[in-house]
Amino acid sequence: MKILVTGGCGFIGSAVVRAAIPAGHAVVNLDAMTYAADPRNVAQVAEHPAYAFERADIRDRPALDRVFARHAPDAVLHLAAESHVDRSIDGPADFVETNVTGTFNLLESARAFWIAQGRPAGFRFHHVSTDEVFGSLGPTGQFTEDTPYDPRSPYSASKAASDHLVRAWHETYSLPVLLTNCSNNYGPYHFPEKLIPVVILNALHGRPIPVYGEGANVRDWLFVEDHADALLTVLARGTVGRSYNIGGENEARNIDLVRAICAILDRLRPDGAPHDRLIRFVADRPGHDARYAIDPTRIRAELGWRPSVTLEAGLERTVHWYLDREDWWRPLMDRQGVGQRLGTGG
Numbered sequence: 326m327k328i329l330v331t332g333g334c335g336f337i338g339s340a341v342v343r344a345a346i347p348a349g350h351a352v353v354n355l356d357a358m359t360y361a362a363d364p365r366n367v368a369q370v371a372e373h374p375a376y377a378f379e380r381a382d383i384r385d386r387p388a389l390d391r392v393f394a395r396h397a398p399d400a401v402l403h404l405a406a407e408s409h410v411d412r413s414i415d416g417p418a419d420f421v422e423t424n425v426t427g428t429f430n431l432l433e434s435a436r437a438f439w440i441a442q443g444r445p446a447g448f449r450f451h452h453v454s455t456d457e458v459f460g461s462l463g464p465t466g467q468f469t470e471d472t473p474y475d476p477r478s479p480y481s482a483s484k485a486a487s488d489h490l491v492r493a494w495h496e497t498y499s500l501p502v503l504l505t506n507c508s509n510n511y512g513p514y515h516f517p518e519k520l521i522p523v524v525i526l527n528a529l530h531g532r533p534i535p536v537y538g539e540g541a542n543v544r545d546w547l548f549v550e551d552h553a554d555a556l557l558t559v560l561a562r563g564t565v566g567r568s569y570n571i572g573g574e575n576e577a578r579n580i581d582l583v584r585a586i587c588a589i590l591d592r593l594r595p596d597g598a599p600h601d602r603l604i605r606f607v608a609d610r611p612g613h614d615a616r617y618a619i620d621p622t623r624i625r626a627e628l629g630w631r632p633s634v635t636l637e638a639g640l641e642r643t644v645h646w647y648l649d650r651e652d653w654w655r656p657l658m659d660r661q662g663v664g665q666r667l668g669t670g671g
């Protein structure tokens with residue numbers, strides 16, 4: 326299958342690209358190369374004959390039309406987005422423009438291409454979304470695909486809006502769409518503004534490790550390579566018009582996650598131990614969702630997919646990766662906003 330991957334130089338998109346090429350797919354990676362992108366994330370497949378790169382912005386409809394015409398993909402796997410909740414609090418406009426208007430442009434460009442091709446039944450528009458569209462859970466319960474939408478941050482509201490557009494393009498125009506809503510990802514190539522790399526890198530440098538509020542927020546952590554595998558599974562075998570929740574079956578409170586990372590570093594870098602002495606509780610994120618949890622029944626029952634990496638094993642691999650790949654993260658520390666407290670709402 327020739328897959329047009331949007332956002333393929335970002336964290337999850339690059340994991341998809343690195344998995345799709347060895348799996349025998351051709352990939353056209355479309356990315357605007359924002360602050361969150363890095364071409365080195367796909368370096369291991371960049372010379373492969375089945376790989377092509379197009380620098381383009383999903384806010385630019387004519388550019389999208391040119392990419393469809395040039396490459397004639399069999400499917401779109403849409404990951405391009407502004408993805409950082411804290412940045413969405415400081416600057417929501419970019420989130421509406423890319424996540425909502427950009428997705429609208431991509432839908433329209435894909436629809437025009439699909440019609441021009443004679444509406445091939447096998448064409449797919451797979452939209453990658455988040456569990457954050459469902460809002461915040463109490464201590465019990467899980468999100469199913471039927472949980473009503475209740476987004477609470479500019480980021481999750483923009484993703485919810487894009488999900489609604491994708492469903493509407495299926496109902497109204499019969500575009501063959503798929504949706505996935507995924508829990509928090511972690512793993513190699515995670516941009517160093519997100520919680521897990523921040524903890525690893527601050528601990529490594531003996532800097533304070535910020536934990537929002539009391540660290541009681543619960544997330545369901547999914548290893549990024551498992552997510553990439555789930556996306557390729559849904560793309561290949563998912564039922565058109567359906568959405569699938571993807572979770573890691575790894576719920577953890579933020580404070581427990583941070584302590585687990587510190588414990589791994591105590592073992593691998595005993596000079597800095599105990600690393601948890603660096604933990605500092607800081608003012609909470611405004612509107613911080615208390616708990617997310619995914620009910621993975623549908624994807625498991627219909628597609629036989631479940632995560633393969635436990636949180637324990639995934640954290641171990643991730644910490645090792647950051648220790649080995651200073652060449653990767655060091656230059657990113659100079660990018661705008663990295664290492665600063667963003668999204669205080671002030």
Ligand SMILES: NC(=O)c1ccc[n+]([C@@H]2O[C@H](COP(=O)([O-])OP(=O)(O)OC[C@H]3O[C@@H](n4cnc5c(N)ncnc54)[C@H](O)[C@@H]3O)[C@@H](O)[C@H]2O)c1
Nearest residue numbers: 332334335336337357358359361362382383405406408510
């Ligand atoms: N990270 C998570 O835990 C998580 C969880 C669930 C869902 N998601 C969703 O998965 C997708 C990928 O997330 P990520 O963490 O890899 O994000 P990321 O920020 O690491 O990467 C986003 C990529 O999209 C590109 N991009 C941004 N705006 C663009 C535009 N206007 N045109 C073209 N390209 C543009 C960026 O250059 C970057 O390469 C997003 O849609 C996100 O909402 C992420």
